[in-house]
Amino acid sequence: MPAVxxxxxxxxxxxxxxxxxxxxxxxxxxxHRASGMTLALFVPVYLYLLTGLTxxxxxxxxxxxxxxxxxxxxxxxxxxxxLIYHLTNGVRFILLDAGWFEARESMRFTARVSIxxxxxxxxxxxxxxx
Amino acid sequence: xxxxxxxxxxxxxxxxxxxxRLTAVIIxxxxxxxxxxxxxxxxxALDQMQLLDLVDGYVGRMLHTLLLIAVLTHAYLGVKVIIExxxxxxxxxxxxxxxxxxxxxxxxxxxxSVIWAWGS
Numbered sequence: 001m002p003a004v005x006x007x008x009x010x011x012x013x014x015x016x017x018x019x020x021x022x023x024x025x026x027x028x029x030x031x032h033r034a035s036g037m038t039l040a041l042f043v044p045v046y047l048y049l050l051t052g053l054t055x056x057x058x059x060x061x062x063x064x065x066x067x068x069x070x071x072x073x074x075x076x077x078x079x080x081x082x083l084i085y086h087l088t089n090g091v092r093f094i095l096l097d098a099g100w101f102e103a104r105e106s107m108r109f110t111a112r113v114s115i116x117x118x119x120x121x122x123x124x125x126x127x128x129x130x
Numbered sequence: 131x132x133x134x135x136x137x138x139x140x141x142x143x144x145x146x147x148x149x150x151r152l153t154a155v156i157i158x159x160x161x162x163x164x165x166x167x168x169x170x171x172x173x174x175a176l177d178q179m180q181l182l183d184l185v186d187g188y189v190g191r192m193l194h195t196l197l198l199i200a201v202l203t204h205a206y207l208g209v210k211v212i213i214e215x216x217x218x219x220x221x222x223x224x225x226x227x228x229x230x231x232x233x234x235x236x237x238x239x240x241x242x243s244v245i246w247a248w249g250s
Contacts, residue, residue: 036208
């Protein structure tokens with residue numbers, strides 16, 4: 001077992017953000033995680049909205065009012081942006097798994113496309129919500 | 131050095147990798163429409179009766195149930211990967227995953243009870 005102990009010490013610890021130079025695919029991957037966390041945190045909000053919107057007519061109006069408040073709009077904007085980015089980059093990841101765009105240059109290009117779609121979605125949704 | 135068990139639960143990896151992608155496809159088909167419905171309610175294009183017509187039928191309930199199982203499974207596996215990468219202390223990581231699993235199960239039960247209780 002000593003060999004195992006030595007291995008444990010020298011094992012690289014993920015993610016090594018301070019080791020690698022920043023690249024578009026790295027940013028796309030981090031964005032995928034960040035947007036995924038945002039969407040996971042939106043689950044309770046979704047349930048709150050679903051419960052209120054399908055309860056009494058008064059509850060429905062209360063929920064609509066909340067959605068139109070500043071915090072409501074911000075949360076919808078964050079969740080919508082995260083959803084569109086996560087969906088786009090998720091399709092990219094599945095295509096990568098299937099062997100598409102695996103070359104270094106195309107991987108960088110598709111990462112830029114994902115991020116551009118995310119930024120565009122953020123702008124469009126911002127215009128729609130305000 | 132491939133000591134059995136040393137790499138943790140790595141033997142589950144392929145199954146989780148596959149489930150993550152299978153649930154991703156289900157979510158990609160169902161969640162965008164759900165968000166559009168939410169935006170339609172936000173903008174006033176859908177009133178409460180029209181919303182209930184969409185979600186209160188058997189098809190709506192079935193699709194909603196499928197979506198919630200896929201979303202919660204996908205979220206659990208995704209958050210698990212993030213925590214396994216960033217939280218290196220096992221004594222912290224394992225209780226965290228336990229808490230998240232409990233939370234996911236709780237939301238699943240709540241969500242199902244909301245969907246299947248309409249009209250009763």
